[in-house]
Amino acid sequence: MTRSCVVSVGLLLLAVSTLTYGQGLLVVTDPDQVVRLPRPILIWPPDRPVVRPEPPAAYKIKQLEVNARLLDQVAQVQVSQSFTNTGSRQLEVAFLFPLPYDGAIDSMTLLVDGKEYPARLLKSDEARKLYEQIVRKNQDPALLEWMGTGLFKTSVFPVPAGETRTVSLRYSQLCRQHDGLTDFLFPLSTAKYTSHAVDEVSFRVTIESAQEIKNVYSPSHSVEIKRPDDNHATVTYKTKNEVPTEDFRLFYDVGKGKVGTRVLSYRPDEDDEGYFLLLAGPKIESKDNEHQKKTVMFVVDRSGSMTGEKIEQARGALKFVLNNLREGNLFNIVAYDSEVESFRPELQKFNEETRKAALGFVEGIYAGGSTNINAALRTALAQLQDSKRPSYVLFLTDGLPTVGETKEMQIVDNAKEANDVRARIFAFGVGYDVNSRLLDKLAREGFGQSQYVRPNEDIEDSVSRLYRRIESPVMTDVTIEFAFDEKHEELGKPVSRVYPKGSFDLFAGEQLVVVGRYKKAGPVKVTVRGSVAGEEQKLDFPAKLARHSEDETAGFIEKLWAVRRIGEILDELDLKGKNEELIEELVKLSTRHGILTPYTSFLADEDTSIRDTASNLRRADRRLSALAEPSGAGGF
Structure with a gap:
């Protein structure tokens, strides 16, 4: 099973000169030490003299709450963790969040004395500067920074002795599916790092499928499953005062009948380009005597x-x-x-x-x-x-x-x-x-x-x-083409910036997953070409690209596309070095779509208005103009 929907809330608590895993581990290290991305996070203490040993930071994880919604292959997950400073001194706390390549953090909030402070997305240098200003004022900010591929760090200061803070993250992820089986994995185990128990751990996963759900199963935990109808399921798990020893894993499979083809599109503004997601499972039988050499x-x-x-x-x-x-x-x-x-x-x-x-x-x-x-x-x-x-x-x-x-x-x-x-x-x-x-x-x-x-x-x-x-690959060298009908050929190519690029192979039971952008709305023809048992084949089916989306139901497509485009830009920067034009595009995409990168950070502080941050800042021009304001870009 491939790696899919993998997100860890292994949390590193950074307290003065103390680095603490949020679910238990206490490791002495340098707070300014660069952390490379392993799986999971391993921090090695540097060699440095200790002038005067300080008492280790004392903390307790009060609650870890995970709420996930699986809509076909799309996971939207809300993670909240509460911790209490049980020591006698004030702490600055940092959490590290590793994410898979396709994971995208949508938002972050900080809860102080029952009041929620949503995050705002800033350029990294602006966020760090503002965070340090607030720290000097002894107020409560939280900063979420990109630290490498799929690794983010959020800092919270101060956490007074005896007080509790709650940090919440929301992320989205396109799960992988094979042979009708969808795999959701949330790394939870901490026993290999610590013996500290978590007061309360709770999971709630709701599943919504266009096809009939056949089975729901967790090989890792004793979950409670409710099935209100054939297309929905709710999975819950709760435990108290326990050290999590296994990652939370959940499988569900759908009917083996003919898998349909679906093109979802999202266009909130008719004056802007739209986004589409293609999910297709071509009905191609792979016979034993047709194995391709x-x-x-x-x-x-x-x-x-x-x-x-x-x-x-x-x-x-x-x-x-x-x-x-x-x-x-x-x-x-x-x-x-x-x-x-x-x-x-x-x-x-x-x-x-x-x-x-x-x-x-x-x-x-x-x-x-x-x-x-x-x-x-x-x-x-x-x-x-x-x-x-x-x-x-x-x-x-x-x-x-x-x-x-x-x-x-x-x-x-x-x-x-x-x-x-x-x-x-x-x-x-x-x-x-x-x-x-x-x-x-x-x-x-x-x-x-x-x-x-x-x-x-x-x-x-x-x-x-x-x-x-x-x-036994069902189809090799698969390519996807979009075209208008003959009456509208003068409109040109319907789609652009399509991912994945190039050709790929399709194996038995797999789905085609393609995201891209489009300018012109209306009916289009989608053609899937490839080689089946050495012979060229093509499959045609109709689709429609929306002129205007009335609601946010398919809004996740915008972020899925942006994650792939940002990943492409980061790879280009890694390969060819710094390029101001690419960095500018990356910052625009990151700010518009709310995706963390090395050049942007979330910031939550007590001056943030929930009403302001709840406003719709989807349009790029509004987001970019907000960057020029002293308080940074408006948030979520």
Whole structure:
């Protein structure tokens, strides 16, 4: 199962020189220390002399409340956490929130003495300056800052001794769905960090589906499920005075009948461009005798950190793939540490002889040495020659690049340059020390996906589940086209800024998920093109792009599109360096759509009017003009 709807409220409480996880862990460190993005967050104490030890910050997590609404594949989640300063001194508190690539924080509020202070979105430097001014006045601000890909930090000051503060966040997320099964995951476990109990934990998840809901199941918690009708369900979970030991996970599946195609559009202002979301599950049967010949390249990390159970599981995953390849497929194995070693110098035809030889090679893979990711990927991709044959690279690592080329974007650029056949790269990150930012970029540029295996999860199981999916792609090299009918061809191309870009593969049970923008409203024809069992096919279906949206029902589409565009801009800045034009566009998008970036921050303070922040500031010109005001942009 891929990584989906994953949001952590592992919360770092920053108290003077004390860093505390919101659900328990107390770690002494430097408040100004840069925190890189791991999964989850690990903070290492720096070497520095302690002039005079201070008593550790005392706190208690009073309540963690999660309210989620799953509308088909879209999750809208409200997270509230209350904490009390049980110590004898005033604290400044900071929380860290890791989010997945597609996650977007909509808003933040700070609750002080029963009064709610909504957040406002400012440029980062403005927010930090204003926050420090309020701190000097000893008032109550809260600041939410972007700290890296999917990681945000919010600061609250002061928290007087004996008092309670509540921080609330709202975020939206497009969940992944496979074979009619939607997976919602909220990382909750803290036992590995602390023994501190949470006074009260509560979850409420409402599910609304256009198709009949068949099953609702939580493998992690004893939940209560209510089913008022075939298309709705409510899931609740409550516990008191307990240390959360497992992440909260919820699955629900829908009927196996013919999956329809849906185009949702949202256009709040006729004078502005609209936004659309395409969800489609083409009814294409994959017959056993139509398996398309393909190439599978396995790239496995055998560095020293893979010692023990990890390398055993990696060998098991390799054996599973080798025992499930088909006659006519091509394959090879690249094992790497400081050096790179291939099973054979070139791709091998799969047969009984090569299978046995490859299994012998797998048995000889042992862990030791450093991690040369760049050389391993270049070696693997250089062996792929046939662009007409679907090619898949299963890339597994548990660490960071430590030898050879170690710069993230250079590794990504080198892999992209070497990938002449448009091979799909599926990256597996094992454990908590992986460079998730690097793996996510490799997967995106490699037309694939990134997945993460926790230390207590089985590598072999994760790889085998993915291989079963790609073993029989229903449609490869899929492209999406939008067109007006013949009477309106003079209007030109209906849509723009469509994501994902380029072509991709569709596997059995999956949906096409495409977002984009449009200028002209009205009926359009959507064409899905791709290769099915080696033969070109196309599917046409009608859709309608709204001229004007009367309500906010589909308003989430605007944010989904903006998240992808902002991600594209950030990748461009990472790759090519600072570009003022791109930064300006990023700030405009971030401010207009309420999405945190390295250049914007939320700020909540006691001078914020709820009436003012509740006003509709969707139009870019109004938001941008507000940035020039001393108090910053109006909020949510």
